Amino acid sequence: MSIPVKAGMKLHSVVCSGQIMVLRAPAGELDIACGGAPMAAAEPAEKTALDPAQTAGVLVGKRYVDADETMEFLCTRAGEGTLSVNGVPLDIKQAKQLPSSD
Amino acid sequence: MAFRLISSKPSNFRHQTNTDVGNSVAATTLTPPDVTASDYAEKLAIELGAPSVPGLKSDHPAVAWRRAGVDAITGFPDSDPLPAPVALTSAADGALAVLKSFGSAAGLPTTGALLLGERARLTGLTRKGRTAPGGDCHLIDCLDGAIALNLARTDDWDLLPAWLEDDGVDDLNSLQNALAQCSGQEIVERGRAIGLPIALADGIEPTRPWRRLTHFRRREMTERAPVVIDLSSLWAGPLAGQLLVESGATVIKVESVNRPDGARRGDPDFYALMNAGKSSVALDFHNTEDRRVLGALIEKADIVIEGSRPRALRQMGLIAEDWLSASPGRIWLSITAYGRRAPEGEWVGFGDDVGVAAGLSRLMRDAYGAFVFVGDAIADPLTGLHAAAAALASWRAGGGALLDISMCGVIQRIIDWDAAQLDRRDTTVALRARAEDWRGVMERDDAELYPLRAVHRRKIASLGQDNERIIGDLHPC
Numbered sequence: 344m345s346i347p348v349k350a351g352m353k354l355h356s357v358v359c360s361g362q363i364m365v366l367r368a369p370a371g372e373l374d375i376a377c378g379g380a381p382m383a384a385a386e387p388a389e390k391t392a393l394d395p396a397q398t399a400g401v402l403v404g405k406r407y408v409d410a411d412e413t414m415e416f417l418c419t420r421a422g423e424g425t426l427s428v429n430g431v432p433l434d435i436k437q438a439k440q441l442p443s444s445d
Numbered sequence: 446m447a448f449r450l451i452s453s454k455p456s457n458f459r460h461q462t463n464t465d466v467g468n469s470v471a472a473t474t475l476t477p478p479d480v481t482a483s484d485y486a487e488k489l490a491i492e493l494g495a496p497s498v499p500g501l502k503s504d505h506p507a508v509a510w511r512r513a514g515v516d517a518i519t520g521f522p523d524s525d526p527l528p529a530p531v532a533l534t535s536a537a538d539g540a541l542a543v544l545k546s547f548g549s550a551a552g553l554p555t556t557g558a559l560l561l562g563e564r565a566r567l568t569g570l571t572r573k574g575r576t577a578p579g580g581d582c583h584l585i586d587c588l589d590g591a592i593a594l595n596l597a598r599t600d601d602w603d604l605l606p607a608w609l610e611d612d613g614v615d616d617l618n619s620l621q622n623a624l625a626q627c628s629g630q631e632i633v634e635r636g637r638a639i640g641l642p643i644a645l646a647d648g649i650e651p652t653r654p655w656r657r658l659t660h661f662r663r664r665e666m667t668e669r670a671p672v673v674i675d676l677s678s679l680w681a682g683p684l685a686g687q688l689l690v691e692s693g694a695t696v697i698k699v700e701s702v703n704r705p706d707g708a709r710r711g712d713p714d715f716y717a718l719m720n721a722g723k724s725s726v727a728l729d730f731h732n733t734e735d736r737r738v739l740g741a742l743i744e745k746a747d748i749v750i751e752g753s754r755p756r757a758l759r760q761m762g763l764i765a766e767d768w769l770s771a772s773p774g775r776i777w778l779s780i781t782a783y784g785r786r787a788p789e790g791e792w793v794g795f796g797d798d799v800g801v802a803a804g805l806s807r808l809m810r811d812a813y814g815a816f817v818f819v820g821d822a823i824a825d826p827l828t829g830l831h832a833a834a835a836a837l838a839s840w841r842a843g844g845g846a847l848l849d850i851s852m853c854g855v856i857q858r859i860i861d862w863d864a865a866q867l868d869r870r871d872t873t874v875a876l877r878a879r880a881e882d883w884r885g886v887m888e889r890d891d892a893e894l895y896p897l898r899a900v901h902r903r904k905i906a907s908l909g910q911d912n913e914r915i916i917g918d919l920h921p922c
Contacts, residue, residue, distance in 0.1 A: 351610035364639060366607045402760060404640060404791070415603065417639055441678055441707030442597035442795075444564070444579050444822075 344381040345372035345429075353419070354382035358393040361401045361422020366415040373414070377401070378424020399425040399432065406436040480506060480532045480866045482557075485539030488862065489831075493838035496546040501539070503556065507883035509534035512895045514562030515820045516887055521574040528887050529805065529819045530812040530880040533827065534558035536859040540830040544688060547837050552691035559895045560684070560826040566897060568712045570821055578821040582797035584646055584806060585621055587629040591816050593801035594620075595642040595794075608636055642782070642793045644802030646816050652861070653784050655854035656835050659766075663843035664774030670694050671747035671776075671840050675723060678706035680796060680822060681852060682752040682780045683719040684829030685836065689748070690722040692837055697915060698723040698906070699742060701730045705908050714900045721901055726916065727909030730761060741919045743768060747844065748776045748836060754793070755785045765847055774844035778836045780828060784851035794852060796822025803856035811873050812880035824852040831855050 379394025782794025
């Protein structure tokens with residue numbers, strides 16, 4: 344299920360506790376899924392079953408990107424499902440470079 | 446927008462007093478006699494169970510402010526330098542005195558105040574008013590006040606469109622325009638939730654303890670010097686580690702090869718001062734064997750210093766509480782912006798924005814009429830001093846402690862200690878009188894600045910320089 348995506352939008356997993364925020368996304372619609380099921384704009388009242396093949400998990404505070412880094416998501420609550428966009432799993436983005444001074 | 450100081454009435458508040466002012470300042474100053482480094486040291490020593498610090502002499506807060514070079518980086522660029530109307534230098538001098546009370550004063554700095562201006566003097570920073578001297582942290586107006594946002598990490602710029610739900614935000618100007626339409630409270634909450642170092646300038650951050658102490662098993666008291674693993678980076682944590690070096694500890698700085706201490710790319714002299722005398726081990730934290738080595742190093746340590754959000758090390762399998770429970774007498778020194786508890790344990794903060802969160806810029810507004818930054822990442826050196834004193838006090842008492850040090854809490858502690866000496870009937874009037882008085886003290890002082898500490902670059906270990914020796918010692922064969 345593809346939906347239009349905008350920076351700042353929050354998405355909820357329907358199979359686990361996972362929550363993400365869209366940081367960057369290309370124009371157009373994307374099929375964003377967690378644990379094999381499309382993510383929802385609101386917290387679902389009931390969770391559905393997690394696809395046992397989609398359990399890489401999401402870690403709170405980590406950023407997730409596609410292979411070309413055309414899109415970026417921030418995990419705001421941890422969960423068990425694998426994040427994917429248009430069927431392709433996302434990867435954890437390398438930690439932020441520390442500043443040289445603060 | 447031109448900045449003008451609140452007009453200052455001729456001061457009726459100056460009396461003759463016999464305070465501990467520096468030798469070249471005329472003694473026609475109003476200095477509440479309780480705002481002294483000696484008083485600060487005495488109270489901190491009692492709190493930490495450290496030896497008492499009798500008869501500590503130190504310079505008047507405004508004199509020390511100037512001689513440490515912090516005046517030059519506080520205020521607006523086209524106006525005079527300003528003293529903070531709170532005795533931050535006395536707190537620094539007092540905390541250093543507590544540290545020295547444990548015996549090894551030789552290599553420690555001559556004054557604590559010196560540390561507050563050290564980086565700025567080495568790197569030639571200047572005062573920029575609503576931008577911090579370092580250039581990355583900004584005080585920005587919003588609908589109902591002002592916020593401080595620190596953009597020291599370039600990646601944080603990527604967060605701004607999502608944070609403000611506005612794809613057009615890509616520079617300071619567009620950021621200011623977008624924030625002018627936002628409520629400060631809401632935008633700070635939202636920013637913290639996504640990991641931005643951000644604070645309200647005039648909101649009141651709940652007062653949290655500067656040091657939360659969780660007790661674990663102690664061992665017998667010892668005079669032995671501790672072995673310290675220093676996982677921290679930038680300023681507060683490394684400074685604490687370096688002060689422990691000067692107090693006799695063996696300190697091993699452990700960095701990620703992928704993400705070494707960012708201060709290595711900063712001013713080399715400053716880096717040298719913060720890390721002199723430490724060994725360096727560099728490990729790949731994503732590699733299983735290196736993770737095992739890290740575990741083994743920590744297993745042999747007496748004290749761990751780290752400045753990460755609690756979940757970061759937990760995700761790597763390093764659990765402070767487990768390590769502390771495994772053997773008596775250990776100390777875990779955690780230095781975070783707002784302490785380890787939820788939710789603030791998840792918030793990011795650096796020295797400039799945390800100083801604002803604690804209320805320093807609000808005090809400047811109360812005293813001078815405008816929000817302005819105080820010093821250069823001033824929460825960092827003050828926290829480093831307090832953290833080192835807390836760690837050493839705990840070590841001498843037998844250890845067995847999780848020391849949860851909050852940078853914001855350290856500044857709040859100093860502000861509260863200081864405010865207790867102000868006239869309570871009208872603190873704003875008292876604050877303005879003090880600010881006016883201290884400006885005069887500062888202007889009349891013409892002594893040399895405190896001499897900078899000598900930099901010994903040869904004492905600086907290059908990244909991973911000691912890997913072979915230290916890792917080799919772990920498994921003798």
